Amino acid sequence: MSNTAQDDSFQLYDLxxxxxxxxxxxxxCGAKEGDYFTMQGEMIYLPPNQGISIYSLAAVMPLLPAKQRVTSPNDWMTTDALIACPDPNCPSQLQITREGIRTFSHSETTIVPLHHK
Structure with missing residues (x-):
């Protein structure tokens, strides 16, 4: 088995x-301009004493795993970063920014074996 076959690493953007x-x-929605959370791997971190509306979170949540992954420069997932608040009367948006990239190990994130083809 070569070293390449043993490497089970993958990378995700912090958001x-x-x-x-x-x-x-x-x-x-109860938020204030500049409120934020960060995402590292599967973990979401909020600053102390700050919350987020479950409705706002529900609007952005389906996009986060895709935004964590490297995408083509031509893919809309690369360029589009503003998500509207789900309340039609609220003018706020959530802006998703890709930050540093972090390396993870397949074997440390799942018990399902990695099968190389």
């Missing part, structure tokens, strides 16, 4: 998801 809102507009 920062931040509330943005047009100046002077009222945010309905």
């Amino acid at each position: 920062r998801v931040e509330v943005v809102c047009p100046p002077g507009k009222r945010i309905m």
Whole structure:
């Protein structure tokens, strides 16, 4: 078995998801301009004493695993980063920013064996 076959590493971007809102507009979801959370692997981290609306989180959650992965420069997942608040009366958006890239090990993230073809 070669060293390449034994390597079970993969990489994911760390993400920062931040509330943005047009100046002077009222945010309905309880967030404040600049509120954010970060994502490292499967873990979401909020700063102390800061929350996030479950509805806002539900709107952005399906996109996060795809935003963590390396994508083609031509893919909309690479370029599109603003997600509207699900409340039609709230002008806020969540901006997803790719930050540093982190390396993970398949064997440390699942018990399912890795099969190389």
